[in-house]
Amino acid sequence: MTGRNQFMTGLAITRFALVAIILALAAGPWLFDLNQQTLLTEFFTLLVLALMWNLLAGYADIITVGQHAFVGVGAYAFYGLAVLADVDIFLAIPMAALTTLLVAIPTMAIIFRLRTAYLAVGTWVAAEVMMLIAGKLPGFGGGSGTSLPIPVVKAFGATLSGRVSTFYAMSFALALLAFGTTWIFLRSRVGLGLTAMRDNEEAAGAAGVDLVMTRIVCFLWTAPFLGLAGVLVTLQKLRVAPSASFSITDWTIYIIFIVVIGGIGSLEGPVIGTILFFLLRGYLAAYGTWYLIILGAVSIGVILAEPRGIWGACRRWGIPDLAPASHGPKP
Amino acid sequence: MSGADDEPLRVEKLNVYYGQFRAVHDIDLTVAAGEIVSVIGANGAGKTSFLKAIMQQADRAEGSIHAFGLNLRTMSTPQIVAAGVALVPEGRRLFPSLTVAENLRIGWEIGRRGSITLDRIYSWFPVLAERRDQPARRLSGGQQQMVALGRALLANPRLLLCDEISLGLAPVVVGQLYDILPKIRAEGISMIVIEQDVVRSLAVADRFYCFLEGAVSLVGRPQDANRDVIMRHYFGG
Amino acid sequence: MTIDMLNQAIQGALIGGLYALFAVGLSLSLGVIRFINIAHGDLIVLASFLLMSLSGLLGLSPFVVALFMLPLAFAAGYWLQRLLLQRVVGESVLPVILVTFGLSIMIQNGLLQAYGPDTHKLHGGQIEVASVHMFGLFDIGFFPLAVFFTAIVVIAALDILLYRTSIGARIRAVADDPAAADLIGLSSGRMYAIAMGVVGMTVMLAASCMSVWTNFDPAIGPSRLLTAFEAVVLGGLGSLWGTLVGGMVLGIAQNLGAQMDASWQILAQHLIFLLVLVLRPRGLFPKA
Ligand SMILES: Nc1ncnc2c1ncn2[C@@H]1O[C@H](COP(=O)(O)OP(=O)(O)O)[C@@H](O)[C@H]1O
Ligand SMILES: [Mg+2]
Numbered sequence: 071m072t073g074r075n076q077f078m079t080g081l082a083i084t085r086f087a088l089v090a091i092i093l094a095l096a097a098g099p100w101l102f103d104l105n106q107q108t109l110l111t112e113f114f115t116l117l118v119l120a121l122m123w124n125l126l127a128g129y130a131d132i133i134t135v136g137q138h139a140f141v142g143v144g145a146y147a148f149y150g151l152a153v154l155a156d157v158d159i160f161l162a163i164p165m166a167a168l169t170t171l172l173v174a175i176p177t178m179a180i181i182f183r184l185r186t187a188y189l190a191v192g193t194w195v196a197a198e199v200m201m202l203i204a205g206k207l208p209g210f211g212g213g214s215g216t217s218l219p220i221p222v223v224k225a226f227g228a229t230l231s232g233r234v235s236t237f238y239a240m241s242f243a244l245a246l247l248a249f250g251t252t253w254i255f256l257r258s259r260v261g262l263g264l265t266a267m268r269d270n271e272e273a274a275g276a277a278g279v280d281l282v283m284t285r286i287v288c289f290l291w292t293a294p295f296l297g298l299a300g301v302l303v304t305l306q307k308l309r310v311a312p313s314a315s316f317s318i319t320d321w322t323i324y325i326i327f328i329v330v331i332g333g334i335g336s337l338e339g340p341v342i343g344t345i346l347f348f349l350l351r352g353y354l355a356a357y358g359t360w361y362l363i364i365l366g367a368v369s370i371g372v373i374l375a376e377p378r379g380i381w382g383a384c385r386r387w388g389i390p391d392l393a394p395a396s397h398g399p400k401p
Numbered sequence: 402m403s404g405a406d407d408e409p410l411r412v413e414k415l416n417v418y419y420g421q422f423r424a425v426h427d428i429d430l431t432v433a434a435g436e437i438v439s440v441i442g443a444n445g446a447g448k449t450s451f452l453k454a455i456m457q458q459a460d461r462a463e464g465s466i467h468a469f470g471l472n473l474r475t476m477s478t479p480q481i482v483a484a485g486v487a488l489v490p491e492g493r494r495l496f497p498s499l500t501v502a503e504n505l506r507i508g509w510e511i512g513r514r515g516s517i518t519l520d521r522i523y524s525w526f527p528v529l530a531e532r533r534d535q536p537a538r539r540l541s542g543g544q545q546q547m548v549a550l551g552r553a554l555l556a557n558p559r560l561l562l563c564d565e566i567s568l569g570l571a572p573v574v575v576g577q578l579y580d581i582l583p584k585i586r587a588e589g590i591s592m593i594v595i596e597q598d599v600v601r602s603l604a605v606a607d608r609f610y611c612f613l614e615g616a617v618s619l620v621g622r623p624q625d626a627n628r629d630v631i632m633r634h635y636f637g638g
Numbered sequence: 639m640t641i642d643m644l645n646q647a648i649q650g651a652l653i654g655g656l657y658a659l660f661a662v663g664l665s666l667s668l669g670v671i672r673f674i675n676i677a678h679g680d681l682i683v684l685a686s687f688l689l690m691s692l693s694g695l696l697g698l699s700p701f702v703v704a705l706f707m708l709p710l711a712f713a714a715g716y717w718l719q720r721l722l723l724q725r726v727v728g729e730s731v732l733p734v735i736l737v738t739f740g741l742s743i744m745i746q747n748g749l750l751q752a753y754g755p756d757t758h759k760l761h762g763g764q765i766e767v768a769s770v771h772m773f774g775l776f777d778i779g780f781f782p783l784a785v786f787f788t789a790i791v792v793i794a795a796l797d798i799l800l801y802r803t804s805i806g807a808r809i810r811a812v813a814d815d816p817a818a819a820d821l822i823g824l825s826s827g828r829m830y831a832i833a834m835g836v837v838g839m840t841v842m843l844a845a846s847c848m849s850v851w852t853n854f855d856p857a858i859g860p861s862r863l864l865t866a867f868e869a870v871v872l873g874g875l876g877s878l879w880g881t882l883v884g885g886m887v888l889g890i891a892q893n894l895g896a897q898m899d900a901s902w903q904i905l906a907q908h909l910i911f912l913l914v915l916v917l918r919p920r921g922l923f924p925k926a
Contacts, residue, residue, distance in 0.1 A: 100809050102804055133735050135676070183919040184871070185673035189735045191867045192915075195908055198864065213901075214685040318860075323743060329734055359747040366744035373740070374725055430866065458821055471674040482823030494818035503807040510804055539808050 081390060088392065095242060099235035107238040111306060113348055114241035118248045118299045118342035119321055120328045123294040125252055128335035129264040130288035133186075135322060136193030139177070140202045140293050142316030144170045144300025146204050149310045152222055154209050158224050163301050170297025171290060173200075176290050194318075201316035215304050215311020223308060226351030241302050253337060253393055261289055268335050323362075330369045337393045342380050406470040407434050409560040409591040410486075415591065416465035417450045417615075424450040428464075428613040431558065437582070437592045439602040442612030443635060448595045449491050451612070452562050456481060456488050468560060478546040482511050487558035491565050491595075497538035500577075501529055504537050505551050512556020522551040525581055538594065543574035550578065561585065562591045567601060579605060599631060610621070613637050643897060645776040650893030652778070654869075654886030655786030656847055660862050661869035661881040662793060663840035669832040669876045670813040671719075673727055673734040677742035678866060680859030680926070684745050685711065685845030687753055687856075688742045690760055697837075700760045704846035708839050715838025727830065742859060744892060749856035762850035777886040793878045800878075809833050815902070861904075868911040874921030883922055887914070 098107060119137065128130040147154050147169035151162035176371045181192040205213045227233035263284050299321075306311055314320075324347065331342020354361040385391070410432040417425035425447040431512040432438045442448050454462040457478050466473040468486050476484070487508070495504050505519060523530035526547040532540060537548060545567055553561060582605050585592065596602035601625040603609055609621040611634045619634035621627075640872050642824035675681075688707070693700045722741075768780035799807040809829050816826035828840045848854065848862070865888060872887055873880025888907050895906020914922065 081729075127732060131732075143674070180916055183915055187668070187672070187735060188867075188871065188875075190731075190735050191674060191864065194860075195864055195868065199905065199908045199912065202901075202908070206901070206905075228716055244692050295777075299914060323739075326736065326739060330740075334732070359751045362747040363744050363751070366740040366742075366747070370722075370740040370744075373736050377733055456821065456823070477825070478820060478823045479825050479828075490818065490821045490824055494815060494821060496814040496818065498814050499807060499811055503811075506804060507808060507811055507824060508822070510808070556823070619907070 075140070075352075081392075085392060086161065090242075092246075098238055098242060100240075104231055104234050107234050108295065108306075109348070110242045111234075111302070112240050113344060114245035115299050115302045115306070116325065117245045117340060117344045118241075118295055119325045120332070120344050121245075121248050121252055122295050123322075123325045124329045124334060124337075125288055125292060127269045127329065128339070129256070129261075130285050132285055132289060133185075133190040133269060133320075134193040135190050135326075136195070136197030137296065137325060138316050138318050138321035139193070139197035140170050140174060141300040141303060141321040142145065142197075142201060142204060143173050144297025144313070145304040145310050145315035146207070146210060146300075147297065148301040148304055149210065149216075149218070150207075153219055154156075156162070159222060161229075163298070166295035166301050170300070171293045174290055174293035182286070182289075190312035190328045197318070203310045204310075204316060205312040210310060213312060215309055215314065217309040218304065226305065230339045237302065237305050237329075240305075244295070244298050244302065249337065249393075254292075255291065256278070256337070264288065279337055305361075320343060324365075327365045327369050329379070330380055331372050333379030333384075335378055336381045338391060339379050339381040404461050408470070409434060410593070411465075411467045412451075412455070413453065413465045415454055415462065417447070417454045417459045417461075418461040419450075423571055424615050425454065428612075428615075428617055430610055430617070432591050432593060435586070435589065435591055437586060437594060437605055439595060439606030440595045440612060441597070441602055441609060441635060442630075444597065445614075446612040446616040448612055449564055452488060452491075452564055452593070452595065454564065455486065477486070479511060482558075483513060485513055485557070485559035487553040487556040488559055489513065489553045489561070489563045490551050492544075492568065493545045495537040495545055495552075498536055499548075500534050500536055501540070501548055502533040504548050505529070505555055505565075508552035508555035512558065515557025517554050517557050518557065522555060524552060527582060531626060533540075541574075543577065545571050546570060546574075546578060550581065554590075556638045558590060560583060561590050562595075563592065564595045565597065567596060567598055568596070569629065575601065578587040581596055600637065603631075611635055643894065644736065646893040646897055647890050648708035648776070648778065649782065650890035652782035653892065654788050654882065654884075655782070655789035656844070656851055656863050657869050657885030657888055658789040658882040659792060659840065659844035659847055660866035661813070661873070661885055662789075662796060663837040664863075664866045665839050665870045665873075665876070665878060665881050666833060666840070666850060668870060670809055671727055671830050672813075673723070673731060674738070674867070675736040676735060676743060676838075676863065677725075677859070678738075680742045680865030681747040681838075681841050682845050682848060682862050683856065683859045684749060685842050686849035686854050687749055687758075689849055690758055693760065699763055700846050700849060701762065704842050707842050711838040711842035712835040713838075714742065716831045718829070718838070719834035723834070724827050724830060726739040742863075746856050746859055753856060755852045755855060755857070755878070757855045758849070759853050760849040765906055766850065781851065783852065788843065788847060789882060792840060793882055796840075796878055801922055805832065808905075819892075848867035858864070861901055865895070865907070868907070872911060872914055872921055874923035874925060876925040877921070877923045880921060880923035887922075 098110060102110065122136065123137055126134055144166050148166040149160055151157040151165050152159045157165060177196050178307060181189060181196055184192040204210065210216060214392070223233065256264060267281065267284065290312065300315065307314060328343035329340050329346045331341025331346060334340065351361070354364060368370045372379055378385070408431070410430070412428060412430045415425055415428040416423060428451060440451070442446050450459060455466055455473060457473060457476065469484065471484055473481055473525055477614055488557045505522060509519065529547055529551065532544065537545060540548065552564065566578055579601065594602055594605065606623055608620070610617050611631060613634060614637065617632065659880065660682060664675065667673060667675050681906060689700045689703055693703045696703065722737065723734065726737050762781060765784060766781050770780060772778050811824060812826045812829040819826045819829070824860060868888055869881045869884035872884030873882070887910060891906045891910035892903045895902035905906040
């Protein structure tokens with residue numbers, strides 16, 4: 071019993087430390103310099119993407135290789151609304167999320183005709199189509215893209231440091247929102263069905279979990295978050311362009327590596343993976359293509375050795391989930 | 402004890418696990434040359450797991466398994482089949498999109514060469530000859546079981562393992578299948594016949610083993626066994 | 639329809655032969671092992687670079703080199719399956735997708751590291767410039783015809799292999815029920831590996847045709863994968879001849895799209911795919 075108590079105390083301390091870290095991050099604009107804030111903004115954006123990819127692949131059994139589609143749609147929707155339609159930027163942001171959702175509905179209707187492995191490549195085709203169409207839309211600068219006009223940028227802060235802090239706050243809020251709502255979502259009735267699905271699809275089906283409906287809800291759930299991430303990306307790069315806004319490398323390939331290495335099917339996995347990704351990038355970025363070769367090799371190694379990634383290994387060592395998504399038996 | 406070269410099967414202290422669950426519990430079982438051994442037991446008694454372990458298809462097994470002096474534990478399933486041990490799996494498990502002839506020929510190709518040929522199978526089961534070019538999924542249950550039996554026989558085994566041949570079949574059809582057993586025996590093939598139907602299976606057997614919850618609860622000869630005793634060891638309690 | 643459009647459609651249909659060559663290997667791995675090899679396109683590109691290096695080194699035509707490389711390609715596919723993919727095939731498709739995805743990124747960047755980002759094209763010799771004049775209306779390149787013919791031969795050969803040989807019956811048996819196969823002593827792992835060996839050979843043939851027909855660089859693998867995938871789905875899953883028709887539909891769509899505007903070429907290809915997916919989710923020639 072004492073061992074168990076110590077364990078629970080350890081868990082409590084860990085959780086307390088996490089809350090402290092989150093509070094510190096909330097105070098980021100006062101604690102970190104501009105470079106650190108910029109890096110963290112990027113971190114939060116990738117974290118949102120990782121959480122969404124993990125929700126689909128790790129729980130809903132939807133493996134997408136076309137996640138960059140909705141990032142790009144969000145980016146282009148924001149540009150269209152804020153710049154071309156002259157909508158107030160703080161209205162344009164939620165509207166961009168809504169637009170992404172609206173694009174996601176017909177996309178889903180078409181590609182959900184494919185299942186499992188076919189669906190994975192189907193999402194990729196859909197992403198290609200959207201990227202090609204984005205390059206043809208009038209007013210968006212064609213294939214080479216276009217920059218955000220100064221007034222739109224200035225609306226986020228008159229000074230550079232002001233803007234960096236605004237973007238930091240926005241991305242932090244989005245990451246918190248994505249993590250929090252996804253957690254709550256996973257603990258809801260639908261979410262419990264998802265956890266059942268993660269563990270055993272057949273049993274979940276037999277237990278009356280509506281698999282099709284659950285998949286639809288999940289797919290649509292991720293769309294606005296991906297769209298909002300697209301808005302953040304646009305604000306960081308200050309421009310939209312098909313190749314950058316719809317970047318498969320940045321918004322899908324890296325994300326898959328992040329989640330695979332961190333641990334599919336847990337909420338902790340994407341966080342660990344994103345942290346690791348930034349640490350690795352700091353060391354290996356100088357090696358260019360080798361960086362991607364190494365990431366590819368590491369992720370293959372992880373799948374072979376521990377399909378549930380680093381957090382899966384932690385679970386196996388008896389470390390309980392810090393953000394348990396199911397009401398399963400307590401350790 | 403590794404068993405003599407002519408001893409079809411010697412299983413000692415066999416345990417089979419699914420995860421933490423032990424489905425087969427310290428089973429000792431032998432089959433003598435030319436013998437038909439019946440294994441009876443209720444649903445879930447561990448009969449299928451036992452056969453899977455012999456074929457080296459169990460997730461995890463412990464103990465020793467020797468056939469014809471060979472240590473099966475060190476062999477792969479294709480090697481075991483080539484050495485003369487063939488399985489008629491539970492539920493028939495034909496390849497549904499392949500024709501009857503293709504299903505049968507696979508048995509021939511993976512097995513040993515011997516006296517049982519495609520033509521002889523067709524002469525034992527004439528209906529299969531008629532339907533040789535039809536996909537297996539179109540056959541009736543009884544005909545599918547004939548193909549499954551034929552596929553295993555075409556491997557020219559010295560030891561044939563049959564898992565619930567009569568499962569889900571009408572009594573007449575089961576009768577037709579069981580009529581073949583003497584012919585198989587006449588080829589010098591030893592057999593393990595697994596059934597839940599005690600009467601049917603004891604009628605053909607030289608000896609029987611009764612499994613209860615993964616362990617052997619009773620061994621004997623059909624003619625010595627009292628029906629009530631068997632039922633007690635079959636259902637337990 | 640103008641003569642020009644008809645001409646474009648015919649040229650497009652001939653490109654379908656090349657696309658079918660991309661697709662047959664993918665179709666085989668999907669049909670037999672039920673997984674999608676995300677690295678399929680990258681393997682074609684890898685083979686193209688290999689052909690480039692070897693034909694340069696030996697001073698031989700890439701077609702000749704490809705023929706000599708076929709046994710090696712078989713072995714490569716066989717061992718790729720045995721040593722890597724076999725460890726992750728199973729009920730869930732997630733691990734296979736992720737492993738082949740990782741492989742895809744490694745191949746792309748490995749080629750980038752080894753050969754740089756430049757675009758290449760191999761020389762096939764006289765056959766590339768020869769053409770036949772048809773119906774007094776248009777010129778059909780000899781090389782596209784040869785590639786189309788190659789696709790027909792490859793598909794016919796695969797058809798015979800799968801449906802007329804005993805090894806083909808065993809491959810189909812494993813595709814039907816791998817667990818049953820293992821149970822009776824027909825090793826599914828071995829049959830899968832043989833199937834992937836055959837896939838490797840189709841990859842080599844596809845590479846020899848592609849590297850002479852079109853430009854290639856380390857990054858184009860994914861677009862080849864998407865084309866192959868679309869041809870497979872369009873044709874009807876599991877139908878080898880269907881992939882040829884699927885490839886032709888894509889090629890025609892590309893060329894007619896390019897007639898409108900060069901930038902519409904690829905978009906037209908994808909849109910026709912999505913359209914058919916909506917109208918006929920099971921493809922043009924679904925297998926029963
Ligand atoms: N694949 C499996 N996973 C987990 N448990 C299994 C599996 N197969 C069988 N079992 C369990 O092992 C026990 C024996 O099963 P089995 O060998 O099929 O019995 P029998 O053939 O006598 O009906 C049963 O309790 C069954 O539930
Ligand atoms: Mg059984």
